Amino acid sequence: MILWTIAAPAMLASFMGAGVECVEALTIVLAVGTVRGWRSALLGVSAALAVLICLVAILGPSLTRIPLDWVQLTVGTLSLLFGLRWLRKAILRAAGAKPLHNEAVAYEKETANLRSIESVTPCRVDVLAFMTSFKIVMLEGIEVVFIVIAIGSSTQLMVPACLGALLALGAVIVLGLALHRPLTRVPENSLKFAVGAMLSAFGTFWVGEGIGVEWPGADVYLLALIVAFLGIAFLLVKVVIGRAKIPTLQSQSTSASSSPTKLGAIALVRNELFGLFVDDARFAGGIVVWVLIGWFLEGRITFGVHADGVCFAMGLLGILALNVLSSKKN
Template identity: 45%
Template sequence: MNWAIFASSFLAATVEWVEAYTIVLAVSLTIGWSAALGAVAAALATLGALTAVTGGALQLGVGVEWLQFVIGVFLLLFGVRWLAKAIARAAGLVALHDEAAEFRATRTLLRGEDGRAAWLVAYKGVLLEGLEVWLVVVALGAGGVGLVSSTWGAIAALVPVAVAGALLQAPLRRVPENAIKFVVGAMIVAFGTFWTLEAMGGAAAWPLGDWSLVGLVLFYLLGGLLLAVALRRHLVKGVVR
């Protein structure tokens, strides 16, 4: 088990599962929990099939440098998007994600809709949020090396969200989504940097081997925090003026 990949997948999936749960909760108030969970099961089955197919394809590509390069670039782009959003929210440039507001918006959307339409909202909501989980799982499992770790990380993340949702049956507002996105963004960018440069320069690109990932994560995490602080100070000065 690669615990760095497991942790990255677990944290990334936690955020997406929380957002999916908010949609399912809103739908359950329209068509009931039984039908809403049926939509969840259908969406998870779709995601499971996608993971199995792409996992087999990745196994065939073990050791292919161009594949590692492509996935490394993808992780860089994906991670930078998450990290940039987290920095903007931490700096106060963008409002923090509000699960309660998302819940109200979904309830408004469902007003007047029939059971079939509500079922489709739950299915599409879980599928779309799950697709981001799938992308992270597949990308972190580059070349099949970490596919088991990333898959189990995503599955493990689903358990606490499901348990908390079943107990509370309310939007999970206290999950520190932005803090998680900050950490995950830094970790995914670190993996992207590591695999991209390794594909270009071989093992010689990282003399410290996998330990280089620790330094990369710290570099991006601290850099992001410093940038958020600088942007917040700039914003405060602009307001004062």
């Protein structure tokens, strides 16, 4: 039986995380369709979705063949790297230390790039349009697949995680068809802020389960972890603003995925996969080292029946705080 105290946050986190990635993909696909033609753009989208569906079909069932504690430890660690990376960036953007992402600017930039490249052949499928749409949907889709697998790593949560992602995809498609323009009013950084906290909480919880930590209140403690990560994140925003007095930057920046035609497909996917988890080597290294310390010490040294989990979570919050406070203005 699914516990809704976990299923509801899982579905919400999956919905918001997938929604962010779908909005970013929609921006580029709209630019491609407007400039190069909708037929080739939609063919590229369809091909990428087919590949992603196959990926989920292969990876999802394979998790059930691995011992649950190893799944929890591995997927939990990756969730920590992914979620804390999102949360760290969201904190710095909210504090003005990093520029905000702007979908309108991304759309204009991609439109200008596509218009500057003329079609070389009068073939029925515009190769540039097809490949651009395929790459952007693949890149953003890989993140969605990971979010779904990370949240649904327990068989009880795979259904709500998939449902949340499908609802997000459906909502973005409907809005895109209705508006035919970038969804500039979507509060992307706020969504990443919330999803980063949720994924960090899920990762902390699953790693703890994998190494044998007993959480106070069992599954209900997941909600306390979400609140803790959100609370420290909001506090860090205030501290960074107060210490540095940095004015908020209204950004012209775009994500790296907004220029998907510069690298080959294999190199781009490889870079994207690595970038899902690591954009600051010291930060990622600190997380992995703390997980390894927790795994090594659990059962050897204990601070109490439930205190081990609290200490493990506090260590991750400390790593996040130290990294954010030591980050320089971008």
